[in-house]
Amino acid sequence: QVMLVGDSGVGKTCLLVRFKDGAFLAGSFISTVGIDFRNKVMTIDAVKVKLQIWDTAGQERFRSVTHAYYRDAHALLLLYDVTNKASFDNIRAWLTEIHEYAQQDVVVMLLGNKADSTHDRLVKREEGEKLAKEFGVPFMETSAKSGLNVELAFTAVAKELKHRTMKEPDEPKFQLQEYVDKEMRTVGCCRS
Numbered sequence: 001q002v003m004l005v006g007d008s009g010v011g012k013t014c015l016l017v018r019f020k021d022g023a024f025l026a027g028s029f030i031s032t033v034g035i036d037f038r039n040k041v042m043t044i045d046a047v048k049v050k051l052q053i054w055d056t057a058g059q060e061r062f063r064s065v066t067h068a069y070y071r072d073a074h075a076l077l078l079l080y081d082v083t084n085k086a087s088f089d090n091i092r093a094w095l096t097e098i099h100e101y102a103q104q105d106v107v108v109m110l111l112g113n114k115a116d117s118t119h120d121r122l123v124k125r126e127e128g129e130k131l132a133k134e135f136g137v138p139f140m141e142t143s144a145k146s147g148l149n150v151e152l153a154f155t156a157v158a159k160e161l162k163h164r165t166m167k168e169p170d171e172p173k174f175q176l177q178e179y180v181d182k183e184m185r186t187v188g189c190c191r192s
């Protein structure tokens with residue numbers, strides 16, 4: 001189980017729709033009520049991995065609903081919006097909440113979404129990197145609109161989860177951030 005969390009409006013639903021259907025939900029913003037989920041099967045190193053992805057509501061009034069789901073999540077994608085400084089500042093509070101409610105060994109990845117918005121950007125990529133380093137979590141920027149790194153974010157998490165469950169005793173630990181950086185260098189983007 002992978003859970004999408006972060007402030008309302010950062011693009012959790014759009015990210016999931018982009019990943020699941022390869023499309024961008026343009027137009028009016030419909031806030032998620034409570035929690036919603038979708039399944040997607042990915043093939044990771046010739047093994048089928050089924051991801052059940054929970055899209056949570058970012059709005060404060062649904063917080064008690066989502067708390068109940070943290071315990072069962074294996075991975076959390078924590079999103080902020082690069083055009084919304086408050087959503088970035090709230091990441092610390094989200095991480096505190098994760099510590100409180102999620103499993104201790106949960107995989108957490110920080111995503112700076114809406115990276116396509118060059119003109120309205122208020123949070124630099126370096127700021128996201130710095131915060132992620134401080135908390136020891138992997139990080140990348142994404143865009144549900146352009147599709148940037150969306151597949152990669154979910155693939156990286158699926159790889160990590162697969163590695164944890166199927167790891168040979170002497171196999172080294174999967175390095176999520178290294179994998180992500182390597183993949184980004186390969187496609188030759190995003191590190192301008």
Ligand SMILES: Nc1nc2c(ncn2[C@@H]2O[C@H](COP(=O)(O)OP(=O)(O)OP(=O)(O)O)[C@@H](O)[C@H]2O)c(=O)[nH]1
Nearest residue numbers: 008009010011012013014031032058114143144145
């Ligand atoms: N430019 C741009 N806009 C985006 C992107 N992702 C989402 N949006 C817009 O941001 C708004 C909110 O997106 P949602 O995916 O509904 O946000 P959410 O995080 O699910 O919000 P809650 O359900 O309230 O928690 C919508 O109007 C989207 O069109 C993106 O990558 N780039």
